[in-house]
Amino acid sequence: MINKGMKAVALVFSTAAVLGLVSCKGNKKSSTAKSTDDKTIRIFGAFRGEEAARFDEIVKLFNEKTGCNAVYEGSPEFETQILVQAEAGTPPDIAAIPQPGMMKNFARRGFIKPLSKEVVTKIDENYAPVWKQLGTADDGKVYGVFHRVNAKSFVWYPKKAWEAKGYTVPKTWDELTALENKMVANGDTPWSIGFESGAATGWVGTDWLEDVMLRTAGPDVYDKWVSHKIPFNDPAVMNALNYVGSIMLNGKYVYGGTTNILTQNYGDSIKPLFENPPKAYMNRQGNFITGFMPEDVQAHLEEDVGVFALPSIDPKYGTPVLGGGDQFVAFSDKKEVQEFMEFLTTWEACAPWAKVGGALFPHKNQNFDDYGNAIERDIAKILVNATVFRFDASDMMPAEVGAGTFWTGMVDYVSGKDAKTVLTAIENSWPKSN
Amino acid sequence: MKAAISEKMKTLYVVPLTVIIMSGGFLLLRTGMMNQVLTTVFAIIWGTASVLLLFYSLNLLAQLMKAKLYNAVIPYIFIGPAVLIMGWYLFVPTIRSLILSFMDKRGEHFIGFGNYAYVFTDPTMLVSIRNTIIWLVSGTVFSVLFGLIAAVLADRSQIEKLGKTLIFMPMAISLVGAGVIWKFIYAYRPEGDTQIGLLNAIVTACGGKPQNWLGTAPANNLFLIAIFIWLQTGFALVVLSAALKSVSSEMIEAARIDGAGEFRIILQIVIPSIAGSIVTVSTTILLAALKCFDIVFSMTNGLYGTEVLASQQYKQMFKFLHYGRGSAIAIVILLAVSPVIWYNLKEFNKKEVF
Secondary structure: OHHHHHHHHHHHHHHHHHHHHHHHHHHHHHHHHOOOOOOEEEEEEOOOHHHHHHHHHHHHHHHHHHOOEEEEEEOOOHHHHHHHHHHHOOOOOEEEEOOHHHHHHHHHOOOOEOOOHHHHHHHHHHOOHHHHHHOEOOOOOEOOEEEEEEEOOEEEEEHHHHHHOOOOOOOEHHHHHHHHHHHHHOOOOOEOOOOEOHHHOOHHHHHHHHHHHHHHOHHHHHHHHHOOOOOOOOHHHHHHHHHHHHHHOOOOOEOOHHHHHHHOEOOHHHHHHHOOOOOOOEEEEOHHHHHHOOHHHHHOHHHHEEEEEOOEOOHHHOOOEEEEEEEEEEOOOOHHHHHHHHHHOOHHHOHHHHHHOOOEOOOOOOOHHHOOOHHHHHHHHHHHHOOOEEEOHHHHOOHHHHHHHHHHHHHHHHHOOOHHHHHHHHHHHOOOOO | OHHHHHHHHHHHHHHHHHHHHHHHHHHHHHHOOOOHHHHHHHHHHHHHHHHHHHHHHHHHHHHOOOHHHHHHHHHHHHHHHHHHHHHHHHHHHHHHHHHHOOEOOOOOOEOOOHHHHHHHHOHHHHHHHHHHHHHHHHHHHHHHHHHHHHHHHHHOOOOHHHHHHHHHHHHHOOHHHHHHHHHHHHOOOOOOOOOOOHHHHHHHHOOOOOOOOOOOOOHHHHHHHHHHHHHHHHHHHHHHHHHHHOOOHHHHHHHHHOOOOHHHHHHHHHHHHOHHHHHHHHHHHHHHHHHOOHHHHHHOOOOOOOOOHHHHHHHHHHHOOOHHHHHHHHHHHHHHHHHHHHHHHHHHHHOOOO
């Protein structure tokens, strides 16, 4: 009797509980399907602070034009968060993804929607083919639009102090080595390098290796390296790493030696250049580093800061440009989302940011005069006119390597492990299958 | 008799009403007609009301039974939904993790013990296992030891409240928050620069060279564990201090009259009397050390040989998207935790330890 009653009761409340649970689940889902007619667009990305504020201006422009309500939100844990949101069925409408590999992953799993024909036509018109290719997934469809991008093959120097010392911009690697030695002889320190970047510590090192790799082995070998057609411990990579090591592991060449490379934040690493007298004279970093310079330097960028492309090593390959950028992908079918994507391909959506500074755009239809300062204008020209542009290799490799062992491997290398051990360890970590 | 009939009448309309409200609200939410704020407000009100109604209706239904049966059933009715939901949130994910741990990266194909082989052979994993053991042993031992010493001293001190407050205060800081604070303590600047880190400022003031405290394994693990100890000592202190108060003062008096020294009293009377509390505190801290991910994540992110199991699990699962390995590590952690939890529960059932 008791047993029977209990069973009945158990049945009743288990049904009720399941109902409650299902409702929780449904509740979550509902926010994705949330009213297709309301014009709110949620955009999610990794950049925050000043960069987000500048992007907000672009979003505002779009909202004024279309009457939509697009809102941007940035998170330092973007890579993790976007995945969790996509899998939970609560993605944003648009996400700005820094890694082409992640875009391909999302496309394969059906999380993101291909761009409309109109947007793809605009991409064909306004971008070099490499950018369309980077936004194309394995199924051959185009998913991503690039807006602000960065170029990283630049060496920055404190113009006034540099000229006072009579240093000249090196055109070749040999000239660079001669300059480094001259600086050391003068009692100066050539480089300031900082690897520290929170959860992403080490990426500065991977950028260095990639840049050198493009110069010693050329873009074709670089592509094979990225797609793992040659192993990670291939002699070509070893050779490039030794070039990097000839600078980084030389205590006289780098401010604070290897310990400081590891502990110094990448943004802070530009600051020693602008002390009086400078504690170091060169910093190899992307265009975004200007945003980390001391405020008084930023105010007089053209007078205080000099920049040159990292010199060529093998004349055959010239000075290729390494870069990266967030691609915007759509998670929802809303009409406004495609409108926003199309907006991003126009120069109208870039000019305000170019004026304020801190951003480069790959758009062919851009007006270089819109850049707020000569330095960014020159860099933009280098980027748009570069014969060889390659996307940051670590962002293209599988996450285990590109956001894992490659970063930690560069840290290990600078900590004192030998090149062969480091590269072999990275090679062994390359996932056997997808 | 009349009252009983009206009770039954109540059941007759309350139960269907509950079903209507619960399913209606659910269906309404699923249509997604409301905007985010309204959805949230509605979900909160509807959710709370539904739970209340659910319990109320279940009780009404149960009242239809005979008194004896009602008494037998009612505890299950009240605890049932909670158990079911907890089960759903804890048991189902555990089973899913277990299954995933035998699957490949994307959880699509069965690959046997491959992920476990990875866990116990990969060099990084071996380092994290080593570090986790260092964490377990030194984190737990020192937290409890310092907590005990502080408790004994505080017990005999004039400034008991102040001392205890100071030691307990870090407990209020989150692990990540503590990480940020200690980052400044361990900060390194090259020789000749102004040291912004407390520790290096002291070292250079004494004429030493600045050290990169977090740079060399395995010593850097101890610098990380120091943060954990700083946080956990307060917890040990409070629990042990309360336990000390319950040690009978007559017994201590008697020992003193018999000529026992303070040390002997502590070792042979006080500590055996509070052994239960020490065990509970130790196991709790042990669990915290085993799961400790936040400090490693915020301080070194596992670089320089400081990886622990929990940080590796996070990386494998959410960064490398390797569900198989991530789940396998989770299961290893679970297995490592289980005996401690089991022991704790056993002790907990045996007596009131806290």
